Each structure stands twice: as C-alpha cells, then as structure tokens.
Amino acid sequence: MSAHAADAVIPHTVEPHPVTGIPNGKFGIWLFLASEVMLFGALFSSYVLIRTQAPHWPPEGGLSSEILNVPLATVNTAVLITSSITMVLAWASCKMGRIDRFRFWMGATVALAFVFLVIKYFEYTHKFHDGHFPSTNNFYAVYFTLTGLHGLHVIGGIVVNTFLLTAGTRLWKTDRDHFTNRVENAGLYWHFVDLVWIFLFPSLYLL
Amino acid sequence: MAETAEHSSPEEFKKHLGKYYVVFVALLCLTAITVGVSYLHLPRPQAIAVALAIATVKAGMVAGVFMHLISEKKVIYAVLVLTAAFFLLVLLLPSFTTLESAGV
Numbered sequence: 409m410s411a412h413a414a415d416a417v418i419p420h421t422v423e424p425h426p427v428t429g430i431p432n433g434k435f436g437i438w439l440f441l442a443s444e445v446m447l448f449g450a451l452f453s454s455y456v457l458i459r460t461q462a463p464h465w466p467p468e469g470g471l472s473s474e475i476l477n478v479p480l481a482t483v484n485t486a487v488l489i490t491s492s493i494t495m496v497l498a499w500a501s502c503k504m505g506r507i508d509r510f511r512f513w514m515g516a517t518v519a520l521a522f523v524f525l526v527i528k529y530f531e532y533t534h535k536f537h538d539g540h541f542p543s544t545n546n547f548y549a550v551y552f553t554l555t556g557l558h559g560l561h562v563i564g565g566i567v568v569n570t571f572l573l574t575a576g577t578r579l580w581k582t583d584r585d586h587f588t589n590r591v592e593n594a595g596l597y598w599h600f601v602d603l604v605w606i607f608l609f610p611s612l613y614l615l
Numbered sequence: 616m617a618e619t620a621e622h623s624s625p626e627e628f629k630k631h632l633g634k635y636y637v638v639f640v641a642l643l644c645l646t647a648i649t650v651g652v653s654y655l656h657l658p659r660p661q662a663i664a665v666a667l668a669i670a671t672v673k674a675g676m677v678a679g680v681f682m683h684l685i686s687e688k689k690v691i692y693a694v695l696v697l698t699a700a701f702f703l704l705v706l707l708l709p710s711f712t713t714l715e716s717a718g719v
Contacts, residue, residue: 429688438691442698449702457709473653485646493639496681500632504625599681606673609646610666614653 422585437593441600444561448604451557455550455611466547473614476551477531481613484527485605491520492602495569495595502588507580510591514573517598521566528559551612558608561601568594638680645673 419425420432428435459465466475494516501509535541535548542552572587572594579587649669657665679685684695 428690430690435690438694442694445698445702446705449705453706453709456706478650478653482646482650486643489639489642489646492642492677492681493635496635497632500628500635503628596682599677602681603674603677606677607667607670610649610653610670614649615659615663615666 422583422589431589433589433593434596437596441596444600448554448557451554452607452611455554458546458550462546467545468547472547472612475547476613477534478613480527480531481609484524485609487520487524487527488602488605491517491524492599494520495598499588499591499595502580502584502591505584507577511573511577514569514591518566518569518573521562521569524562525559525566528555554608554612558601558604561604565594565598565601568597634680638676642673642676645669 418432422431424430425432425435466472468475494513498510498513498517501507501513532552540548542549572591576590577587579590649666652665652669653662656662684691
C-alpha cells in the first residue's frame with residue numbers, strides 16, 4: 409500500500425454526505441441489504457414455484473409442522489427477536505455514552521446468535537440421523553437451502569459483532585460517533601437477518 | 616435513525632427506549648399467535664394468508680422501529696421502493712412461465 413493510500417481518510421463516516429443526507433457507511437449497508445433482498449427473494453420465489461407445482465407438499469405427505477420441529481423453531485424465533493432488541497440496546501448504549509453497557513448488550517447479542525446456531529445444529533443433526541438430506545426431496549432441498557443460507561448470515565453477524573465487541577471497540581476511544589455508526593450499521597444487518605427468519609419460520613415450518 | 620433521537624442528549628435519548636421494549640413484547644406475542652393459529656388447522660389458503668399477514672406486521676415493526684425506517688432519509692426509501700419492485704418481479708416472473716405451460 410502506498411503512503412498516499414495509507415493516509416487516505418474515508419469521507420463521510422460521521423457527517424452526512426451532502427447528496428444522500430446520510431453517512432456513506434449507512435448508505436452502503438442499505439444498498440447491501442437491497443442486494444440481500446434479491447438473493448433471498450430469488451430463493452423464496454423458487455420455493456413458491458416448486459411448492460405450487462408439487463402435487464403434494466411436503467412430497468412425503470403429512471404437514472410441514474409434523475415433519476419439522478415447531479417447538480424448537482419457535483424458541484429460535486424468540487431467540488432472534490430477543491437478539492434484535494439487545495442489538496438496539498447496544499447501539500442505544502453507545503448513543504448514551506455507556507461503553508460498559510454496550511459491551512453487555514453486544515455480548516448478549518453474540519451469545520443469543522450462538523444459541524440460535526446450537527438449536528439449528530440439533531435440528532439438522534436430528535434430520536441427518538433420520539436420513540433426511542437436501543437430496544432427499546424438494547421439501548428438504550428447500551428447507552436446508554433457505555435455513556442454511558440464513559444460518560450463514562447468522563455466522564456473518566457473529567463475526568462482525570464479535571469484532572465490534574473486541575478489537576473494534578478501540579475506535580470508541582478516538583471517535584465515538586464513528587464507532588456508534590458502525591454499531592448502527594451492524595445492527596441494520598442483524599435486524600435484516602431477524603426479518604428474513606420472521607418470514608422463513610411460518611413459510612417452512614407452519615404452512 | 617430517528618431525527619429526534621439522533622440529535623438529543625443522552626438523557627432525552629433514554630426516553631425513546633420504551634418503544635423498543637413495546638415492539639419486542641409485540642413481536643413475541645405475534646410469534647405466539649402465529650404458532651397458535653397453526654394448531655387450528657385452517658384451510659391452507661386461509662392459513663397462508665393469516666401467517667403471512669402476521670409475518671408482514673412483524674417485519675414492519677422490525678424495519679420501522681428497530682431499523683428506524685419510520686423516520687429515514689428519502690434516499691433510503693428510494694432504494695427500498697426499487698428493491699420492492701424488483702423483488703415482486705422476481706416473485707411473479709416464474710408464475711408467468713407456469714401460466715404458459717398450463718396453456719393460459
């Protein structure tokens with residue numbers, strides 16, 4: 409990296425950009441979320457097409473709610489919703505100048521994300537144990553693809569949030585507003601992950 | 616981010632926290648209702664309509680309050696309107712192919 413590049417400062421990390429009226433990071437994360445809508449949207453569209461064209465859904469008969477574990481998924485829904493409010497409170501703590509509370513709420517958010525993945529792990533291993541894989545039929549292909557992609561997003565959120573909780577917190581000492589904006593952007597992503605699950609849960613498990 | 620919250624002091628900001636707790640409780644209640652309704656075993660079209668309606672309300676709460684879309688800048692709304700249009704296109708496009716194969 410040249411000395412010039414190393415000295416370069418990314419503009420509008422705190423003060424709004426004159427054209428958009430918001431900091432660049434926030435605009436960037438919303439554009440990213442727009443692309444995410446299309447990613448999940450394409451898969452959801454495929455699911456609707458596969459399902460409406462199937463003579464029976466699930467193909468093996470019965471109901472989705474009898475095949476998948478509704479109680480575990482309900483708990484997981486509550487876990488993700490709870491992690492959304494802890495994320496908001498982490499950001500709010502930064503706005504109120506309380507880095508100690510930020511650490512508590514962000515720590516809770518990361519912990520809840522791990523709880524979600526552990527529950528998902530039990531769901532998956534139970535299905536594998538019973539011989540159900542993505543290749544079993546279209547129902548399981550859809551289930552594993554959509555929940556698997558969502559799970560990858562949860563892992564992505566854990567990575568970002570853990571960074572903000574550890575090494576990333578150094579920015580708080582030099583630029584509080586910049587750090588707070590980073591937490592807000594990570595929050596926007598995390599709420600989106602919650603939002604996707606809000607649609608996946610009834611679509612896959614209950615209907 | 617809410618304009619009022621963005622420019623207020625920490626003390627004033629604290630007053631805005633209540634709405635997050637209200638939405639949190641509402642989301643948990645709506646989740647319980649979604650699961651409860653599924654045990655009624657409604658006819659499939661009604662079941663899909665109810666479940667997706669509740670999910671849409673929940674998504675609106677998350678986007679509106681947690682993601683602060685209620686009071687966002689115009690540029691974000693513009694991006695989202697464009698996204699919604701393309702999302703609907705992606706959702707409906709496969710239907711056209713099935714209409715064709717059905718001879719409609």
